[in-house]
Amino acid sequence: MMDATNILKEAFDKQNGAGGNLAEYQQENWNMFSGLGLPAIKHEEWKYTRIRNVFTDKLVINNDNNLSKDALEKLILKGTENANRIVFINGRFDATLSNTTDSAEALCIKPLEAAAGDEDANFVNINLGHSQRYHGDGINALNAAFANGGVYIRVNKGVSLDNPIIIYHISDSSQGLRFSQPRILVNIQEAAQVELIETYINLGGGETLTNEVVEISAEKDAVLHYVKLQHEGEKTNYAGTTHIRQTGKCLTHAVTVTLSGAIVRNNLNMVMEAEHGESHMYGLYLLKGNTLADNHTIVDNAMPHCFSNELYKGIMDDASTGVFNGKIFVRKDAQKTNAYQSNKNILVGENASANTKPQLEILADDVKCSHGCTIGKLDEDALFYLRARGISAENARSMLLHAFAIDIIEQIKNEEIKAYAEQLVAERLSFNI
């Protein structure tokens, strides 16, 4: 099978030929991508995740978009009708399908390319591509080469949004292996509060490949609650980075839930650049079939007195694979850092596997860091206890797995999204109490 080089080149030339505010940035990144290529499994950061194999000459890249507003309405999550809605179709921001419900004084949502040439240009210059300091690989550069299809979000100073922002990534796979590259840049200004939720929808029942980069900057006293919900089916391939900078003392909170996919790779970074910052990272990967879900997280403590807490849990059924890699950097000046990390895995399937690797690099001498990981089967004693009360083996397993998983879902702040995720998890585990 041919690789995707020609298809990607053709698509790049087509869109970058049009020029625009990001053309130069995109060209630089295209050159970088051409030099680096796609990450292969010999790349330490990608040793379990054969994303490169999905980049074949079968990729479909075009801007065809037949989704009507009515068709979109059917895809909207129940109870979230009032949300600020951002729609990406095949990786391109679609302004006509998107909808802002908070006031224009509170929230600005516009094409990234526009932001690169207006009063937000300075922010874009500083923050666009910031994640490449941590992920200097070809796949990030490839996304950047197509950044003009992205969106820019600004939550203005002092605003606590009335409604969450929900980003719908819709991929149309009816023409074949759909390739989408969404790009999102978020500016959370001083003391602003926002709930940002991303969810993914595969229309057409075919295969998809999504390569996403989200870069968020949160200023002093900002509060961010971020959720990524992945449950679009077994034919979905995904590689994405969510990169969160704390430029002032603030609170950032992320929950990543992966319920399905073929190959799913999530990078999540918390870059703590100000004293007394606080960050939380929660993850649940509930896998079956042949799904591989790979979560790589980074907490970078550059300044003193920061607190971070991280808990990722995985349940692997069938022949699925869970991968967790958690890096914590504590730089020389980051004294009094408190950083906690935990990764817990339950193997249910006969052929399931889990790989977990904490990586701590601590250069300061007065810090509290802890990490721990477990990989095991369901607790036999607990199982027997439930069965000894007349609960069937099947239901006992459901109860225990549900109890294990649900405390991650409970971390989701938005009530509607939490209820939806709870329902998905309960259905998956046949839990019905």
Added chain:
Amino acid sequence: MLKINNLQASIEEKEILKGINLDIKPGEIHAIMGPNGSGKSTLASVLAGRADYEVTGGTVEFMGKDLLELSPEDRAKEGLFLAFQYPVEIPGVSTTNFIKSAVNEKRKYLGLEPLDAAQFLRNMKEKMKLVEIDQSLLSRSLNEGFSGGEKKRNEIFQMAMLEPKLAILDETDSGLDIDALRIVANGVNQLRTKDNAFLVVTHYQRLLDYIVPDFVHVLYKGRIVRSGTKELAKELEVKGYDFIKAEVDQELA
């Protein structure tokens, strides 16, 4: 109700039960006593169906059915209850939801409609009084962070909710202070009817001051070596197990 005939069981190839015979009829309370390591808890676990033990011989009939053929959950649904020596802590599973699903799975098995929320609550309130257990405890995760006494009371509470025909109390007295012991025993005595039976496994005679057995059996080296009435327990309390050990070891020699 329960007929154990020449029951033998082992764990990891080590024979623990070497031929147990026991017959329990409705309305009776039997106590199994014995020194540490005699096989008391093994007997309780084997009857409840714990998979760690392999039954290597003998039969057990419960309510006319071959108990050893049944899964642990079906044993429970047929009316067997084991109060655990070490109740398991299960984070994330609420005690109330757990009991509700246990009660309703059993009802379903017996061809009964599930209890609605109001009936269940009424039932629960009534049984909570019996073991002096507090509502706040039941809304917490199952046994998580419970004290020793709270765990044991929770066992008896579950027993009250499930209304078993035969309840096996595996060292329920271990780790209990005298007040908790009295509460637990009081709960058991109130649940006693002419139709149900209890098998009380204990190391000490103390519990039997509160739950008065009809029969006392002494288990030693995997066999019942003495059977008698509550007087036998009294004798053990005074003399300790050594005199029985000596007698039995002599017989075996």
